[in-house]
Amino acid sequence: MTKITRRGALFTGISLVGAAACSRESVDFPVYFNHGVASGDPGANRIVIWTRISAEILDAFSGVIPVDWEMATDESFRKNRRKGKTTADAGRDFTVKVDATGLKAGQRYFYRFRVGKNVSPVGRTKTLPAGAVEAARFAVVSCSHFGFGYFNVYDEIAKHDHFDAVLHLGDYYYEYGHDSYGGKTGEKLGRLVEPAHEIVSLADYRTRHAQYKGDSSSQAVHAAHPFICIWDDHETANDSWKTGAENHNVEDGDWDARRAAAMQAYYEWMPVRDPEPGRAKEALFRSYEFGNLLTLCAVETRLTARTRPLDYAQHVADLQTREGIGNFVQNVLGDPSRELLGAAQSAYVGKALKNSKEANQPWRLIANQVLMARLASPDLTSYKEADFIKDIEKVFPQIHEYIVLSPLGLPLNLDAWDGYPAARERFYTTVQEQGVTDLLVLTGDTHECWANKLETASGKSMGVELGTTSVTSPGTGAYFGEAAADFSAKLNAKNGDVIYHNMSHHGYIDLSLNQESGQANFVSIDTIYKKDYKAFTSKSFMIKKSNGSLVLEDK
Numbered sequence: 001m002t003k004i005t006r007r008g009a010l011f012t013g014i015s016l017v018g019a020a021a022c023s024r025e026s027v028d029f030p031v032y033f034n035h036g037v038a039s040g041d042p043g044a045n046r047i048v049i050w051t052r053i054s055a056e057i058l059d060a061f062s063g064v065i066p067v068d069w070e071m072a073t074d075e076s077f078r079k080n081r082r083k084g085k086t087t088a089d090a091g092r093d094f095t096v097k098v099d100a101t102g103l104k105a106g107q108r109y110f111y112r113f114r115v116g117k118n119v120s121p122v123g124r125t126k127t128l129p130a131g132a133v134e135a136a137r138f139a140v141v142s143c144s145h146f147g148f149g150y151f152n153v154y155d156e157i158a159k160h161d162h163f164d165a166v167l168h169l170g171d172y173y174y175e176y177g178h179d180s181y182g183g184k185t186g187e188k189l190g191r192l193v194e195p196a197h198e199i200v201s202l203a204d205y206r207t208r209h210a211q212y213k214g215d216s217s218s219q220a221v222h223a224a225h226p227f228i229c230i231w232d233d234h235e236t237a238n239d240s241w242k243t244g245a246e247n248h249n250v251e252d253g254d255w256d257a258r259r260a261a262a263m264q265a266y267y268e269w270m271p272v273r274d275p276e277p278g279r280a281k282e283a284l285f286r287s288y289e290f291g292n293l294l295t296l297c298a299v300e301t302r303l304t305a306r307t308r309p310l311d312y313a314q315h316v317a318d319l320q321t322r323e324g325i326g327n328f329v330q331n332v333l334g335d336p337s338r339e340l341l342g343a344a345q346s347a348y349v350g351k352a353l354k355n356s357k358e359a360n361q362p363w364r365l366i367a368n369q370v371l372m373a374r375l376a377s378p379d380l381t382s383y384k385e386a387d388f389i390k391d392i393e394k395v396f397p398q399i400h401e402y403i404v405l406s407p408l409g410l411p412l413n414l415d416a417w418d419g420y421p422a423a424r425e426r427f428y429t430t431v432q433e434q435g436v437t438d439l440l441v442l443t444g445d446t447h448e449c450w451a452n453k454l455e456t457a458s459g460k461s462m463g464v465e466l467g468t469t470s471v472t473s474p475g476t477g478a479y480f481g482e483a484a485a486d487f488s489a490k491l492n493a494k495n496g497d498v499i500y501h502n503m504s505h506h507g508y509i510d511l512s513l514n515q516e517s518g519q520a521n522f523v524s525i526d527t528i529y530k531k532d533y534k535a536f537t538s539k540s541f542m543i544k545k546s547n548g549s550l551v552l553e554d555k
């Protein structure tokens with residue numbers, strides 16, 4: 001692992017500020033590319049390429065660093081060469097982002113950056129294909145917490161050259177400090193997060209990004225593939241919504257300032273296209289067309305429109321009678337004003353799906369943060385006295401209220417689409433209005449593997465959902481110990497929409513789609529606690545068309 005110290009240079013006096021200089025062509029101080037290179041947001045003729053400039057003097061440097069970039073279809077940078085100039089400065093934390101245009105569709109490119117004589121590592125990327133496209137293949141990941149383990153999942157994905165893109169479904173990093181989620185494991189592994197405290201300010205978010213981009217496996221996967229990223233809650237703070245977050249308190253200051261800081265650092269440090277002028281930063285929803293094969297819509301369900309998630313702990317008294325439960329389900333949970341996507345985003349997704357349908361593409365994918373399928377809690381009362389509940393209580397103090405309410409069969413997770421049933425029905429209606437009932441929804445967040453049926457409240461099939469487990473963050477299996485298998489069996493028995501559930505593995509989904517059918521391999525790794533690991537396929541499904549929708553068949 002490359003150890004990065006962003007703020008590590010110490011100076012005595014101010015002479016370096018005056019001494020350090022750069023001309024149009026070069027700088028007179030050593031420059032490094034300590035955070036690797038990355039690419040993302042591919043189009044048929046454009047792609048974002050990224051790096052970050054490091055130098056001992058940067059903390060005191062207020063100038064502009066000239067940066068050259070180049071791309072080519074061969075590693076010696078001779079064929080189909082594109083090149084240009086850009087700059088890096090403190091205003092963007094010396095990150096460099098180029099939206100390279102004029103590229104060929106469906107083409108592998110190599111790219112690198114140069115400052116004077118200093119050359120970055122070479123990255124490999126790929127533009128979207130156009131026209132007749134036989135197949136596409138994705139690595140689908142989410143939930144990469146630095147402290148919980150090594151990013152072996154990234155390392156494994158980096159070894160393969162058969163992916164068109166890596167889809168990162170959010171929780172790319174976590175906001176917590178040493179004293180919180182992942183801190184103990186991080187201490188054992190020598191992977192304590194930087195800064196040590198929970199990140200709140202712009203400097204904090206930048207430092208956390210820098211640490212993640214300093215990880216060797218993270219650098220390897222970014223250098224190997226373009227990323228299509230959506231953020232979930234932890235890119236700002238836990239369980240965030242439009243105007244707040246569960247993990248944002250009065251002492252953290254103003255939410256809008258924190259949210260703005262998080263988004264600024266995200267756009268600086270991630271290989272995603274900056275918002276068009278005039279468009280809100282939080283509106284990170286985009287679509288990607290793979291010729292005549294598929295459209296992928298990447299949605300934003302946190303900061304654009306989301307209403308505050310409900311919390312059962314505040315409704316225990318309401319849920320003591322049959323009438324109270326009915327009222328909660330109908331009028332509180334089911335309140336139609338509760339929103340996830342918002343009108344502008346819904347219209348955008350609807351249009352993309354309509355275009356896909358009209359172009360006769362066989363596949364319509366949604367890259368999404370939180371579980372869309374219905375998932376009711378099984379009866380957990382038999383676990384009431386179990387030792388593992390005490391451990392869960394430390395990270396989830398409301399567990400006792402959950403246990404008491406669990407026989408009611410209410411949604412397991414109110415932060416998922418289940419907490420916004422009216423918004424989910426509206427989304428399904430928008431989708432159906434485009435003549436679409438065959439969504440392939442890709443989901444992160446849970447740290448567990450899922451294959452689910454998607455249905456409207458009235459039982460109309462809308463497609464299937466594949467949930468990817470985490471890169472490192474613990475699934476419920478890590479907390480339930482010996483009861484994990486029993487809990488999973490109870491959950492499956494309670495929920496007819498769940499086809500497959502694995503709560504104990506870390507890994508990714510290897511998703512291949514061709515004109516006729518698809519295949520989803522749940523790839524797991526055997527450890528995140530040492531760098532020597534083995535990867536294996538824990539489950540495979542064929543994805544087939546059936547009656548205007550999709551079905552999953554065991555493979």
Ligand SMILES: [Fe+2]
Pocket residue numbers: 143171445446447473
């Ligand atoms: Fe997560």
